[in-house]
Amino acid sequence: MATVTPRAALQWDYAPAPESRDAASLRESYDLFINGAFVAPTDGTRVQTINPATEEPLASVAFAGAGDVAAAVAAARDAAPRWAALPALERGKYLFRIARLIQERSRELAIVETLDGGKPIRESRDVDIPLAAAHFFSYAGWADKLGYAVGGRSFAPRGVVGQVVPWNFPLLMAAWKLAPALACGNTAVLKPAETTPLSALLLAEIVQEADLPPGVVNVVTGDGGAGAALVRSDVDKVAFTGSTAVGKEIQRALAGTGRGLTLELGGKSANIVFEDAALDQAVEGIIEGIFFNQGHVCCAGSRLLLQESVAEEVVRRLWARMERLRVGDPLDKNTDVGAINSAAQLDRISSLVAEGEREGATRRSISCALPETGYWFPPTLFLDVAPANRIAVEEIFGPVVSVTTFRTPAEAVERANNSAYGLAAGVWTDNGSKAFQLAGALRAGVVWQNTYNKFDPTAAFGGYKESGFGREGGPSGLLPYLEVGSA
Ligand code: NAP
Numbered sequence: 001m002a003t004v005t006p007r008a009a010l011q012w013d014y015a016p017a018p019e020s021r022d023a024a025s026l027r028e029s030y031d032l033f034i035n036g037a038f039v040a041p042t043d044g045t046r047v048q049t050i051n052p053a054t055e056e057p058l059a060s061v062a063f064a065g066a067g068d069v070a071a072a073v074a075a076a077r078d079a080a081p082r083w084a085a086l087p088a089l090e091r092g093k094y095l096f097r098i099a100r101l102i103q104e105r106s107r108e109l110a111i112v113e114t115l116d117g118g119k120p121i122r123e124s125r126d127v128d129i130p131l132a133a134a135h136f137f138s139y140a141g142w143a144d145k146l147g148y149a150v151g152g153r154s155f156a157p158r159g160v161v162g163q164v165v166p167w168n169f170p171l172l173m174a175a176w177k178l179a180p181a182l183a184c185g186n187t188a189v190l191k192p193a194e195t196t197p198l199s200a201l202l203l204a205e206i207v208q209e210a211d212l213p214p215g216v217v218n219v220v221t222g223d224g225g226a227g228a229a230l231v232r233s234d235v236d237k238v239a240f241t242g243s244t245a246v247g248k249e250i251q252r253a254l255a256g257t258g259r260g261l262t263l264e265l266g267g268k269s270a271n272i273v274f275e276d277a278a279l280d281q282a283v284e285g286i287i288e289g290i291f292f293n294q295g296h297v298c299c300a301g302s303r304l305l306l307q308e309s310v311a312e313e314v315v316r317r318l319w320a321r322m323e324r325l326r327v328g329d330p331l332d333k334n335t336d337v338g339a340i341n342s343a344a345q346l347d348r349i350s351s352l353v354a355e356g357e358r359e360g361a362t363r364r365s366i367s368c369a370l371p372e373t374g375y376w377f378p379p380t381l382f383l384d385v386a387p388a389n390r391i392a393v394e395e396i397f398g399p400v401v402s403v404t405t406f407r408t409p410a411e412a413v414e415r416a417n418n419s420a421y422g423l424a425a426g427v428w429t430d431n432g433s434k435a436f437q438l439a440g441a442l443r444a445g446v447v448w449q450n451t452y453n454k455f456d457p458t459a460a461f462g463g464y465k466e467s468g469f470g471r472e473g474g475p476s477g478l479l480p481y482l483e484v485g486s487a
Pocket residue numbers: 164165166167168169191192193194195222223224225226227228229231241242243244246247249250263264265266267297298299395397423463467468
């Protein structure tokens with residue numbers, strides 16, 4: 001009789017799939033980009049930017065002082081009349097050129113974005129860089145059609161704009177800001193975040209390569225001090241993306257000056273799952289909503305609201321899915337969750353999570369081997385969360401989701417709107433009329449239906465309440481960069 005051999009256990013481990021670092025060559029040191037040239041900071045200060053996944057230094061980057069910021073603003077001021085006077089079609093051609101160059105250098109940009117910020121290469125390759133190019137393409141097309149965006153009224157560029165962006169989507173946020181500003185005929189000074197300056201500096205190289213007239217785009221790297229100097233300088237409009245605390249400070253500084261201001265600030269967005277939703281899809285959307293970019297996403301679905309009848313089942317499936325997330329080397333194409341952007345952000349996440357446990361919520365973090373160097377936090381969910389707990393109220397800006405339940409659509413709306421923020425929301429249901437009713441009742445700038453974290457250059461993005469004001473993207477994204485007159 002034939003003997004039965006036990007079937008060998010199948011191994012389904014992923015082989016490493018690292019993107020090659022060699023496809024991006026970084027310089028040892030980067031200068032400021034002012035008036036079309038790279039120039040050293042006047043006081044010579046430089047600071048290393050590091051790779052948060054390994055803590056290794058990547059390049060030393062110039063730190064702009066107040067004098068450097070003033071020089072960049074003066075260059076933008078000088079360039080403004082000629083740029084504004086250029087035929088709109090010609091301005092559009094420059095934007096098309098920048099978009100094409102971003103595409104040409106996309107692999108290099110994706111690697112640099114991942115090295116400098118810690119996000120998975122799959123995301124920088126498939127989301128950040130293509131979307132940055134798409135914003136330039138989209139606004140290139142708008143440059144000679146501004147009349148349609150303002151409904152036939154008269155319009156003029158604002159002049160010089162000061163733009164401050166955060167570290168979570170460095171190149172993409174720069175594109176959101178620069179593309180509409182330039183299309184409208186403004187000149188700009190951009191201040192990238194201290195921990196992620198490199199992709200903005202590569203963009204400055206692209207601006208040079210595209211032969212943009214000197215002074216139309218200037219990049220001043222540095223810390224919050226450079227940002228503060230820029231928003232208080234002689235600019236005509238400030239566009240800021242970052243924390244609500246700094247946004248409020250900027251609003252106070254600009255009050256009464258007559259300068260334009262748009263603020264894209266924090267969020268604590270509700271992702272609402274109804275019992276009639278396709279639950280497996282909803283689970284994918286919850287994962288996408290909170291673990292995309294390590295949860296360093298202003299519109300992250302960090303408050304999960306589950307209808308009571310399916311709550312247990314959704315949590316069961318969500319946990320099973322979470323345990324399959326691959327956390328680790330951001331340059332590996334199989335990685336789902338990369339490194340936390342900085343030691344400071346890791347501290348903030350850790351302390352809020354500890355506070356959640358102290359307040360009595362039940363913490364579940366997936367067990368996964370985390371690298372020994374670098375900054376890491378395991379995907380985490382909180383159950384038994386009371387609506388007043390700090391983890392349910394404050395933005396954690398990390399891979400942490402809190403779960404609460406509701407019974408009726410009205411209760412879901414009430415809970416979702418019970419927030420100082422109002423940036424985004426997600427609604428999961430198979431019932432179309434319920435989805436539209438909710439979209440109308442939710443006080444959130446963006447409401448996604450049966451999806452989450454989907455971005456498109458033709459759609460407006462922005463917040464209510466403490467999430468800020470003004471819109472970016474689409475034709476509405478042009479308005480903050482124009483003085484609009486009467487018919
Ligand atoms: P942050 O401290 O406000 O920093 C944002 C930017 O402002 C950085 O470039 C920063 O420079 C600069 N900055 C710091 N202090 C400043 C000051 N006093 N005046 C002018 N500029 C100053 O925010 P973060 O912690 O880096 O970023 C995370 C926050 O941004 C989260 O709250 C998130 O929700 C929000 N965010 C919102 C959106 C949106 O579209 N609504 C998008 C992304 C992020 P340094 O980095 O050099 O300090």
